[in-house]
Amino acid sequence: MKALEKPFPLKWMRFRCDLQDLRGKKQPSFSLCPLKEIKILTSKNGIVEEKNKSVLLNFLYDLGEIVYMPDNKLLRDKVVLDPMRLVEIVTQFVTVVPPKYPSAKFRESFDKLDKGILEEDLLRKLWKDSKVDNGKNFEFLVALMIQLGFICERETTSSQDVASTSTKSVGKRSFFVPLRLAIKTSKVRQLPDDSQSISRPIYYDFEGYLPDVLFPYLIIEFLNKFQKEGVNPILACNYAELYLDENHHVTLSLDKFITKNDERKFLLKMAIKRTDSFDETSNEAPSAEACKLVLSTVEKSFEQSKDGGRRGIPFKRCIPCRCSDQLDKKHFQILKDFQCRKFTCTETGKSVTMDVTCYKRLFGADDVGTSGSNQEISENEFLQLLTDTAAWFDGLGYLKILKVLYKDHLSKSNVEVERASSVWDLLQDLRASGSLSPSNLTILYDTITVTKQFGFQSNVENQPSEDIKDHVVSMLTPFRQKVYQLGVELTKDEVSKLARLFNNILVKTYQDSWSMIMDFEHRGIIDKDFTKLVEFLKVLEQNGMTKARKIFIDGMSSGAGASSGAGASSGAGVSSGAGVSSGAGVSSGAGVSSGAGVSSGAGLSSDTGECQGNYQGTRATLYSKKIYYC
Numbered sequence: 001m002k003a004l005e006k007p008f009p010l011k012w013m014r015f016r017c018d019l020q021d022l023r024g025k026k027q028p029s030f031s032l033c034p035l036k037e038i039k040i041l042t043s044k045n046g047i048v049e050e051k052n053k054s055v056l057l058n059f060l061y062d063l064g065e066i067v068y069m070p071d072n073k074l075l076r077d078k079v080v081l082d083p084m085r086l087v088e089i090v091t092q093f094v095t096v097v098p099p100k101y102p103s104a105k106f107r108e109s110f111d112k113l114d115k116g117i118l119e120e121d122l123l124r125k126l127w128k129d130s131k132v133d134n135g136k137n138f139e140f141l142v143a144l145m146i147q148l149g150f151i152c153e154r155e156t157t158s159s160q161d162v163a164s165t166s167t168k169s170v171g172k173r174s175f176f177v178p179l180r181l182a183i184k185t186s187k188v189r190q191l192p193d194d195s196q197s198i199s200r201p202i203y204y205d206f207e208g209y210l211p212d213v214l215f216p217y218l219i220i221e222f223l224n225k226f227q228k229e230g231v232n233p234i235l236a237c238n239y240a241e242l243y244l245d246e247n248h249h250v251t252l253s254l255d256k257f258i259t260k261n262d263e264r265k266f267l268l269k270m271a272i273k274r275t276d277s278f279d280e281t282s283n284e285a286p287s288a289e290a291c292k293l294v295l296s297t298v299e300k301s302f303e304q305s306k307d308g309g310r311r312g313i314p315f316k317r318c319i320p321c322r323c324s325d326q327l328d329k330k331h332f333q334i335l336k337d338f339q340c341r342k343f344t345c346t347e348t349g350k351s352v353t354m355d356v357t358c359y360k361r362l363f364g365a366d367d368v369g370t371s372g373s374n375q376e377i378s379e380n381e382f383l384q385l386l387t388d389t390a391a392w393f394d395g396l397g398y399l400k401i402l403k404v405l406y407k408d409h410l411s412k413s414n415v416e417v418e419r420a421s422s423v424w425d426l427l428q429d430l431r432a433s434g435s436l437s438p439s440n441l442t443i444l445y446d447t448i449t450v451t452k453q454f455g456f457q458s459n460v461e462n463q464p465s466e467d468i469k470d471h472v473v474s475m476l477t478p479f480r481q482k483v484y485q486l487g488v489e490l491t492k493d494e495v496s497k498l499a500r501l502f503n504n505i506l507v508k509t510y511q512d513s514w515s516m517i518m519d520f521e522h523r524g525i526i527d528k529d530f531t532k533l534v535e536f537l538k539v540l541e542q543n544g545m546t547k548a549r550k551i552f553i554d555g556m557s558s559g560a561g562a563s564s565g566a567g568a569s570s571g572a573g574v575s576s577g578a579g580v581s582s583g584a585g586v587s588s589g590a591g592v593s594s595g596a597g598v599s600s601g602a603g604l605s606s607d608t609g610e611c612q613g614n615y616q617g618t619r620a621t622l623y624s625k626k627i628y629y630c
Contacts, residue, residue, distance in 0.1 A: 012056055015045040016065070023081040031081035032137055038079050067144070074143040089133075089141060090150055092126045093118055094179045112174075116181045116235050118151065120173040142175075146224075149217045151175040155229040176223055178216035181237040199286045199362050202295070203255070203332065204268040204302075205316045214302075214313065215240075215254055215268065221301045222250060241273075248290040249273045257330040267318075267332075270298055272362075285472035291362040322354040323347045338364035358472055382438040386431075388458035389444060390424035398451070400514035402426050405447060405476060405484055407521065409435040414522050435475065446476040450484060479528040483521070485551045487513045494545055501539055 018041055023031045042053050054070065057079070061068045067080035080086065098110035109122040123142075127133040133141055145151045154174045206214075219235065222242045227233075234241040238254040253269045272286040272294050302315050318332040323345045333343045338360040345352045377385070393402060403410075403417055406426055410417055411433035420426055430436035436443050448456050449471050473481065490498075490513040498516060499508055502525055510516040520526040525536050533552065540549035 011046045012059075015042055015047065015056065016060070018045065019060075019066075019081065031085065032140070033079050033081050035077050035079055069144075069147055072143065072147055075140065075147060078140060080144075086144075086148075088130070089127070090145070092130050092132060093123055093177060094150070096126060113177070113180060116177050117154070118175045118177045118180070120175075123175070146175075149220045150179065151177050152220045152223040152227070155227050176220070176233075176235070178219045178235060178237075178240075179213070181216075181235060198251075198274070199272040199291050200319070200358050201269050201271040202335070202359075202363070203318050203320070204270070204298075205265070205318050205332070206268075207314055207316065210254070210266045210268065211313065215252070218252060218268075218298065218301055221297065222252075225297065226250075244272070244290060244294065247275060248286055249275050250294050262329075270294065285474045286362065287474075288362050295363050319356065319359065321345050321347065321352075323352045335359065361472075377438050377441075379438060385441075385444075385458055386424065386427045389456070390422060390427055392453070392456055393423045393447075396453075399423055399426075400512065400518070401451070401484070401487065402447070404487060404514055404517055404521075405450065405480060406430060406435075406443075407518075408477065408480060409433055409443065409475070414518075418518065443475045445471045446473045449473050450476055450481055477528075482551050483517060483526065486526075486548055487517050489548050489551060490516075490545075494543075494548070497543060498539070501543070 019038075022033065022041065038057070039053055042056065047053055047056060057066065057068045058070075060066045064083055067083050067086070069075035093113070096113075098113070102110050106122055106125065109119045112119060113122065124135065124138060127138070127141070128135065142151075146153065152175060154176055156174065215238070219233075219240050219242070222240075222244075223233065226242065226244050228243050231243045233243065240250075240252045242250045242252070244250050249272075251269075251271045251273060254266050255269050257265050257267060272291050274286045299315075299317075302313050317335045319335050321331040321333045321343065323331055331345070331347050333345070333354065333356075335356070341355065341357050341360065343354040343356060345354065393399070399420070399422065402423055403420065403426065406429075407417075410426070410429050412420075412429055417426075417429075420429075427436065430443060448454065450473060476484075492512075495510055495513050495516050499510055502520070508519065510519070517526060520536070524532060527533055537549050537552060540546075
């Protein structure tokens with residue numbers, strides 16, 4: 001006890017001796033003792049005050065001599081006197097080898113166990129057969145395993161488990177056991193890191209040492225906090241895709257790299273994915289709130305966890321350096337905080353600059369000095385910036401283009417918007433609607449990025465152009481960007497043809513594609529609701545405007561939610577003459593093929609073409625195809 005700053009009390013030493021004697025007398029094998037009995041023993045040794053008793057028990061817990069969880073109402077009334085025997089309890093479900101010929105009752109349960117799912121009936125059997133527990137302390141042991149991070153109770157909505165989930169009836173629960181997942185798993189194909197629907201990944205380096213249990217514990221942490229009924233995570237020993245909220249999923253993985261010193265190093269990779277996008281190729285970025293929540297959850301789990309009894313582990317937050325594209329071995333930059341805007345690297349012999357503003361925007365603290373789209377500028381600078389922006393885009397003749405791009409953010413009526421005579425009028429409307437302010441220039445960043453006006457110049461020092469090429473579009477939705485692409489793609493002849501096709505009584509003359517798009521959106525011909533957009537896409541296909549039609553169809557193909565690589569049957573968003581049949585809206589079960597992304601009755605009904613269920617269900621189905629085992 002020389003390491004202690006103060007002498008070890010003699011009363012505590014006597015209590016420890018009595019505790020050792022009690023340890024050999026208790027049953028079952030892991031020596032479980034009621035807290036009341038322990039406190040009686042402390043009183044006999046002269047430790048009377050409740051505060052001192054708690055200090056003593058917590059101290060012995062820190063030393064690993066007992067397991068004492070006063071903050072957990074299911075565990076606080078009992079003390080485990082022999083923590084080493086807990087190893088036997090855990091190994092019964094983590095390392096157990098399924099019998100060659102299991103009984104019919106448990107055959108399916110053993111199959112699920114190898115996939116990381118432990119059913120309650122099987123757990124009871126394993127503990128009973130090994131004489132760990134005869135059933136009397138089952139609930140205590142389950143709560144202890146959950147508290148220590150070995151298992152996590154599943155939320156299920158399957159037909160056979162609905163009743164048991166709500167009543168917690170015996171034998172019907174099941175648990176996630178990440179430690180049980182196989183060591184070798186199939187590689188998981190993911191969306192590329194440069195996809196704008198995924199946050200830039202952050203890697204964690206644990207100074208060359210990555211504890212085996214850290215990744216399973218992290219999975220448990222997320223499942224406990226964010227698990228949702230009916231949403232099944234994708235789990236492997238080195239990869240996990242977990243639900244965060246209705247709009248985001250979290251991906252965690254263990255990636256192996258070879259460093260410049262020829263060292264093999266495993267790093268923990270974290271990224272946040274947007275799941276409510278219009279399609280797989282959309283540019284809608286994860287929200288900053290979601291990114292900060294995930295960052296906080298991950299890094300807090302690395303720090304000291306009082307409830308779980310685990311000590312913190314040192315780590316370094318890092319990101320792949322841009323120079324790695326030119327090297328055979330990976331080089332990482334240490335990301336100490338999110339205040340840095342750029343890194344400069346000379347690993348290749350040349351100076352390579354890497355912009356990291358996007359990390360600051362997504363993960364940086366709100367009270368940290370910001371830059372780019374979140375940098376607050378003075379009122380005079382703001383007005384100068386608006387003046388320069390209006391002059392730039394008016395000079396390009398982009399007034400109608402911006403009317404289309406800003407449609408979702410303008411507060412004025414369609415008639416008033418059509419009467420706007422300058423870009424300045426639109427910018428003032430954006431300011432009035434709250435979409436543009438001195439502290440929020442995001443929509444200006446979005447505008448420059450979408451229209452590719454990277455040469456924009458302003459007399460304001462903090463103009464939105466310095467780091468614009470790394471900007472992630474967030475306020476202009478994926479659908480709005482597709483409408484913009486449509487306007488760019490359509491020729492004058494195609495605009496004239498569409499004018500005749502959609503104006504049967506009195507043919508309108510549109511000056512350009514943007515005038516037509518504004519009219520079509522006002523009339524509901526072009527709409528973000530895919531069921532309303534179907535007729536417009538069909539007309540585009542029938543009249544040979546394949547490139548224009550492809551703008552909306554791209555991303556619905558190749559596992560993104562439709563058969564034969566497109567939005568509907570026969571490789572087309574709406575098959576030729578079949579996607580809409582006899583006024584039914586979508587041909588029977590074919591608007592999107594059954595099981596290919598939106599099953600019949602899940603997204604489009606088999607005979608009416610109307611949405612059944614909620615759009616979120618459709619979205620989840622589309623999303624589930626993005627990552628799969630190959």
